[in-house]
Structures are given as C-alpha cells and as structure tokens.
Amino acid sequence: MKSVALHNLGCKVNAYELEVMGQKLQESGYRLVPFDSPADIYIVNTCTVTNIADRKSRQMLHRAKRQNPNAVVVAAGCYVQTAARQAQEDPCVDLIVGNDRKKDIVEILEAYLNGQQAAGIRACGSESAEAYGEARLTHAPEHTRAYIKIQDGCDQFCSYCIIPFARGRVRSRRPEEVLEEVRELACRGCREVVVTGIHVSSYGADFEPGAARKADARQRAPEAGHLIRLIERIAQTEGIERIRLGSLEPRIVTEDFARRLAAVPKLCPHFHLSLQSGCDDVLRRMNRHYSTGEYYEKVEILRAHFDRPAITTDVIVGFPGETEAEFEETCAFLEKVRFFEMHIFKYSRRKGTAADRMPGQLTESEKQARSARLMRLEAEHSQQYRASYIGKEVEILVEEEKEIGGRKWWTGHTDTYVVCAVEDGKTERNRFFRGRAAGFLTEEILRLE
Numbered sequence: 001m002k003s004v005a006l007h008n009l010g011c012k013v014n015a016y017e018l019e020v021m022g023q024k025l026q027e028s029g030y031r032l033v034p035f036d037s038p039a040d041i042y043i044v045n046t047c048t049v050t051n052i053a054d055r056k057s058r059q060m061l062h063r064a065k066r067q068n069p070n071a072v073v074v075a076a077g078c079y080v081q082t083a084a085r086q087a088q089e090d091p092c093v094d095l096i097v098g099n100d101r102k103k104d105i106v107e108i109l110e111a112y113l114n115g116q117q118a119a120g121i122r123a124c125g126s127e128s129a130e131a132y133g134e135a136r137l138t139h140a141p142e143h144t145r146a147y148i149k150i151q152d153g154c155d156q157f158c159s160y161c162i163i164p165f166a167r168g169r170v171r172s173r174r175p176e177e178v179l180e181e182v183r184e185l186a187c188r189g190c191r192e193v194v195v196t197g198i199h200v201s202s203y204g205a206d207f208e209p210g211a212a213r214k215a216d217a218r219q220r221a222p223e224a225g226h227l228i229r230l231i232e233r234i235a236q237t238e239g240i241e242r243i244r245l246g247s248l249e250p251r252i253v254t255e256d257f258a259r260r261l262a263a264v265p266k267l268c269p270h271f272h273l274s275l276q277s278g279c280d281d282v283l284r285r286m287n288r289h290y291s292t293g294e295y296y297e298k299v300e301i302l303r304a305h306f307d308r309p310a311i312t313t314d315v316i317v318g319f320p321g322e323t324e325a326e327f328e329e330t331c332a333f334l335e336k337v338r339f340f341e342m343h344i345f346k347y348s349r350r351k352g353t354a355a356d357r358m359p360g361q362l363t364e365s366e367k368q369a370r371s372a373r374l375m376r377l378e379a380e381h382s383q384q385y386r387a388s389y390i391g392k393e394v395e396i397l398v399e400e401e402k403e404i405g406g407r408k409w410w411t412g413h414t415d416t417y418v419v420c421a422v423e424d425g426k427t428e429r430n431r432f433f434r435g436r437a438a439g440f441l442t443e444e445i446l447r448l449e
Helices: 012-027 051-066 078-082 082-089 099-113 164-165 175-187 225-234 255-260 280-286 290-303 326-337 364-387
Strands: 002-008 031-034 041-046 072-075 095-096 145-152 192-197 242-245 271-273 310-317 341-346 391-403 407-413 419-423 434-441 446-448
Touching: 002 012, 002 051, 012 031, 012 041, 012 072, 012 099, 012 145, 012 192, 041 051, 041 078, 041 099, 051 072, 051 078, 072 078, 072 099, 078 164, 082 095, 095 099, 095 145, 145 175, 175 225, 175 364, 192 225, 225 242, 225 255, 242 271, 255 290, 280 326, 290 310, 290 326, 310 326, 326 364, 341 364, 341 446, 391 419, 419 434
Parallel strands: 002 031, 002 041, 041 072, 072 095, 145 192, 192 242, 271 310, 310 341, 419 446
Antiparallel strands: 391 407, 391 434, 407 419, 434 446
C-alpha cells in the first residue's frame, strides 16, 4: 500500500478537486498521510491566480522532493496548465496532471508507476472546452459541510486574470449529477453544501447550443434561470439544512433572482459579490462590465430581500494606472457599502493578460501601502458587523472543538458565516445550536449562551 500526501493551493474549486482525488486514491488502496510526513507520492494541486501563487506552487513541489528524493512528485492544476514547459523542465516534478485530467489521477499514476511511460514524460490535461468531466465526492471530509462543484471554466476574460486560460471555457454539470452527489453526501451526514465553481453565475450558459460561445456573451448579464432552479432542487434534498453560494457575478442579482432566493428557507443569506474596484474608470480597464452604481443597486436588492445579509467581496489594489484619486474613490465606495468581509489583493502582473501590457504599473511599495489601508478598513467593518449580533439569538452549525483561553469550546458558523463558540458539554459536532450572542470570546469569535 503506497502512501500519498496531498497539498492544496488556491480556491474552493481546487479544494473540492483535491478531495475528489484523495477519495479516488483511497478507494484504490492508497494510504493518505499528512503532507509533512514521509510519503511515496506527493500531489500538489497548484494555483496560478497570481505570481505569488506560481511561486508557492513551485516551492511546495520542491519541498516535497526534499522530504523524499525518491518519491513521485505530481504537479496538478492551474500552474502546470499555463506553464507546462516550465513544470516539465523542473527536476523536482515527475508527473504533471492538467485540470481536466484530475479525475483520472489513479489511472495516470498507475501507468507511471508501472513503467508504461518513460521517465520524464508527463501526462498533461487539455485546455479545451469539453463537456464537464464527471468527478464527485461520496463523503465530506468535514462531515458537516461539503463543497459541490457545479461548473468549470470562465468566459469573462477580465484584463488581469489568467484563469480562463488555465480552466478553459464554461462547462456546466448536469443538474441530475449534482443532485445525486448532494443526496449521497446528505445520506452520510452532511448538513450544509456550498455551491461553487470557477464562475458560478455562468452555470447552464452552455446548456443552450452555442450560447456560451458567442463573442458578446461576456458583455451580457448572466442568465440566472439554470442556477436558481438548481438551488431550488438542492433545497428539496432531505438532510441538507443549509445551502451556501460561492462567488457571484454582481450582474446576476435582479429583483426576481433575489426574490426566488429569499423563498428558499435553506439558502444562507451570505453573498460574495466580487467588486475588484470602487472606481468606474478602473473597472472599465479591468473589463468588468458594470459600474459602481450598478453594483450598489445589486447590494441594495439583496438587503431589501434578506435581513442583514452578510455581503463579502474581493478588491484589487494597485491596478495599472490606478491614481491616488481613483484609489480614494474605491475607499469611499467601500465605506458606503460596508462589507462584512473583504479579501484584499495587491495587483499581480500576469503574463498573457491584457493588464500585463498596460502602462502605469505601480510599485510594490505603493500597492503595499494601499493594501494596508484597506485591510484596516476591512477589520473595522467586519468587527462592526459581528458586533451587531451581540444580544441577539443566533443559530450555528457546530463544526469543531477548539481550545480557547485554556478552555474547550465548540465552534461553528451562523448562516451569515459569523464564527461563534459554545462551551464544551453543551453540544456536539454536526448539531445545530441556538443561543444568545453574549459578547466576543476573541476578536473574531462570538460567545453564545
């Protein structure tokens, strides 16, 4: 029985795909061990969203080979999809596996280990926009919550983003396949599912012949019909008590979309609407296809249909040509919206993207200063949102036991993804607990009574 160590870099989709690979390996007789342990095989699921992600991917591959020079080191995912030659020439990498071949990890490994491929020959996946490749979970590693990947690929081509080149065009998973996976996870005790994908709002765009391939497809607001119908069907699954959505394209939010979401009691009022900039001129350079006014309108629609929804976002600072005045516009817009959480990213130059060729590239020190300012703003707004729950009754799905301040607590998330803690002995894992938020246990965790 060969041992395999897995390590993931990047997004929730990558995390889901690594879980699927680990599950397939276990079912085939491989023994999973921690990544820091000696192993016969190391699999690094790489990321390429930024230059830093590329560097971390290479570092983890080299670290694996140092831990066991005789091990088979497998580089999978987005980094090797966009830099196949560089990965092939890396002496620390024995095998590369592209995104659309992850589901075949066992067959690829077996062929390599049986000498059916000469040393140094790698198996790399295709970048083509083929039909969605079936790969699914049959059990959730966390037991309480599971990610459900419903689509792959992106047709948006934002000027800073390499992901469409790493993941290909939009391919959606058939509803029946998604529902079968959800039912199986529910039967194994999973209470919450997170609907995720590379561009969730494009789900079903490829179900209509040729619709997702039209040159102007990314200019139009995404059609919500396929996605909302899928959510409504997932909600009918016995045993699933919560449905959480991954990142949404702001333009998908309409009055009808929000009304239908609000009519699904199991739908968590937690929405990630990617913003990227609070300045209209920067948004145009980013090729984002909406204005700050339109974005704010979508936020207001959600707030009208849900009680204090948790709205989170992504913001890029230091985009090429971003002036001080443009950055101040972003700060003012963020103050206006007041998000629960913001993921702040310093712009990372990516070869092969339109933004890489733009003039006015900012220095690292300029990007760092702006990032630090937004992170302080994020911490302030996030704390205020959490504090709004003090004195109110909330319900959490209990997930794990932690030691905090020398005592044991059970922690979990509200439907708005606020972390709360309950004293040990009052509940147990994978149960719902309702209590009053009495105050902060730590800066980021509320205490329930």
